[in-house]
Amino acid sequence: MSTxxxxxxxxxxxxxxxxxxxxxxxxxxxxLRVARGEVVTVIGPSGSGKTTxxxxxxxxxxxxSGSIRIDGKEVGFRETGARQRRGERDLAAMRAETGMVFQSxxxxxxxxxxxxxMLGLTKVRGKSRAEARTIADHWLGRVGLAHKADSLPAELSxxxxxxxxxxxxVAMGPKILLLDEITSALDPELVGEVLEVVRSLAEDGxxxxxxxxxxxxxxxxxxxxxxxxxxxxxxxxxxxEILAADTDNERLRTFLARFRxxxx
Amino acid sequence: xxxxxxxxxxxxxxxxxxxxxVSLLVVVFSLIAGVxxxxxxxxxxxxxxxxxxxxxxxxxxIPILVLIFFVYYGLPAVGLHLPxxxxxxxxxxxxxxxxxxxxxxxxxxxxxxxxxxxxMAIGLTFRQRLAYVIFPQAFRRFLPPWINGVTDAxxxxxxxxxxxxxxxxxxxxxxxxxxxxAMPLYVLGALIYFAVNYALSLASRRLERRFSxxxx
Numbered sequence: 118m119s120t121x122x123x124x125x126x127x128x129x130x131x132x133x134x135x136x137x138x139x140x141x142x143x144x145x146x147x148x149l150r151v152a153r154g155e156v157v158t159v160i161g162p163s164g165s166g167k168t169t170x171x172x173x174x175x176x177x178x179x180x181x182s183g184s185i186r187i188d189g190k191e192v193g194f195r196e197t198g199a200r201q202r203r204g205e206r207d208l209a210a211m212r213a214e215t216g217m218v219f220q221s222x223x224x225x226x227x228x229x230x231x232x233x234x235m236l237g238l239t240k241v242r243g244k245s246r247a248e249a250r251t252i253a254d255h256w257l258g259r260v261g262l263a264h265k266a267d268s269l270p271a272e273l274s275x276x277x278x279x280x281x282x283x284x285x286x287v288a289m290g291p292k293i294l295l296l297d298e299i300t301s302a303l304d305p306e307l308v309g310e311v312l313e314v315v316r317s318l319a320e321d322g323x324x325x326x327x328x329x330x331x332x333x334x335x336x337x338x339x340x341x342x343x344x345x346x347x348x349x350x351x352x353x354x355x356x357x358e359i360l361a362a363d364t365d366n367e368r369l370r371t372f373l374a375r376f377r378x379x380x381x
Numbered sequence: 382x383x384x385x386x387x388x389x390x391x392x393x394x395x396x397x398x399x400x401x402x403v404s405l406l407v408v409v410f411s412l413i414a415g416v417x418x419x420x421x422x423x424x425x426x427x428x429x430x431x432x433x434x435x436x437x438x439x440x441x442x443i444p445i446l447v448l449i450f451f452v453y454y455g456l457p458a459v460g461l462h463l464p465x466x467x468x469x470x471x472x473x474x475x476x477x478x479x480x481x482x483x484x485x486x487x488x489x490x491x492x493x494x495x496x497x498x499x500x501m502a503i504g505l506t507f508r509q510r511l512a513y514v515i516f517p518q519a520f521r522r523f524l525p526p527w528i529n530g531v532t533d534a535x536x537x538x539x540x541x542x543x544x545x546x547x548x549x550x551x552x553x554x555x556x557x558x559x560x561x562x563a564m565p566l567y568v569l570g571a572l573i574y575f576a577v578n579y580a581l582s583l584a585s586r587r588l589e590r591r592f593s594x595x596x597x
Contacts, residue, residue: 175501175502177498177501177502205506205507206506209501209504209505209506209509210504212501212502212503212504213503213504214504215502216502216503217498217499217502219495219498219499219502221495223493223495223496223498223499224499225496225499225500225514225518226518227517227518236503236505236513236514237503237504237505240505240509240513241503241504241505241509285503286502286503289503289504
């Protein structure tokens with residue numbers, strides 16, 4: 118599993134992606150392949166470009182050069198002719214194939230937990246309200262919130278809100294799930310319930326790319342860890358290799374040492 | 382005195398109906414134009430943003446009275462002849478549209494960026510994001526200043542009397558011209574305007590309460 122071999126078609130194929138915000142280059146020729154069913158964790162110091170990379174995958178951010186393909190299809194740009202951004206409808210359809218869970222949950226505050234999940238199902242997937250409700254109830258059950266279906270986000274704890282956020286993303290049946298520091302805004306005692314949900318999705322074979330600072334969870338749950346520094350991939354490999362204290366990669370060693378120092 | 386006023390009531394009622402009609406047209410037209418232009422200001426390409434910004438700043442910088450005279454007396458100079466009624470409606474609509482643009486910008490701008498992103502992430506198109514995610518949340522912030530603007534429109538419609546249109550204000554002036562009962566008729570007029578606007582304020586407060594579930 119350590120290096121996804123090139124003869125298996127990758128589900129997510131990021132090739133040579135570069136991006137600058139003004140004069141600051143945030144991504145430097147990043148390449149990354151994720152096979153179906155893989156759980157890839159991206160770690161690295163803040164400002165290393167990991168969140169930007171994730172946001173490029175569902176085109177919340179555009180990028181200057183390179184290519185990002187999901188299931189063989191270019192995400193943000195038209196396949197033929199000159200490099201041109203996809204049209205609005207096209208882009209929306211592509212985004213519906215990826216799920217994203219946000220650091221600050223971003224639940225829709227005017228909709229109930231079930232309503233948050235049903236919105237995409239009815240408006241994007243074209244399901245009837247009854248069908249959508251059934252699916253919403255199923256996923257709320259999966260994240261342990263069947264009894265909160267009719268609660269508004271403001272009535273839920275942070276951990277509960279984030280579990281609704283996960284349910285909202287997976288209910289759409291995405292090919293790949295992107296998790297952007299989903300436990301960073303949570304009180305420590307609420308982190309476990311959210312990670313438990315992610316773990317169970319991983320066991321179901323959901324393909325995931327996550328950015329996280331939860332090293333223990335990354336070690337247990339991921340098939341591969343990518344270490345990013347200064348906008349580039351600095352190291353990649355299985356958790357045991359990347360998280361080893363005696364790694365040859367000096368930046369990684371420094372990052373891990375700092376991390377351990379601040380967490381114990 | 383009272384009999385004279387009672388005799389004039391049907392005439393005043395006609396003027397009142399015209400006041401309501403002008404107000405309604407202005408409110409509806411300015412709402413449509415203002416929301417469309419406001420969306421252009423917030424989400425449009427840069428040239429469009431500039432165009433709306435210039436329109437809004439220009440209109441808001443002109444006294445409404447000047448705007449009314451400009452549309453009525455100025456536009457014929459460039460070949461556009463409007464009957465006084467429509468000239469008045471157009472001028473008031475332009476004025477109100479510029480305000481609606483700003484209310485919309487403020488209301489939509491107050492919605493965190495993450496809301497749009499979450500809506501994008503589940504595959505909603507731009508229109509769907511506005512309709513199901515942004516506008517329902519922005520509505521509560523849009524409503525109070527907008528209702529305020531509606532009451533302003535009702536009051537401001539009195540200015541159409543200056544173009545000789547027989548609205549409530551003009552009707553009152555004409556009845557005074559015949560009866561010389563200025564004080565009771567102006568009091569009556571003030572009460573009518575107040576009743577309309579007070580009813581609007583009450584309705585607004587009701588609506589606001591209905592939408593108060595949305596967190597700050």
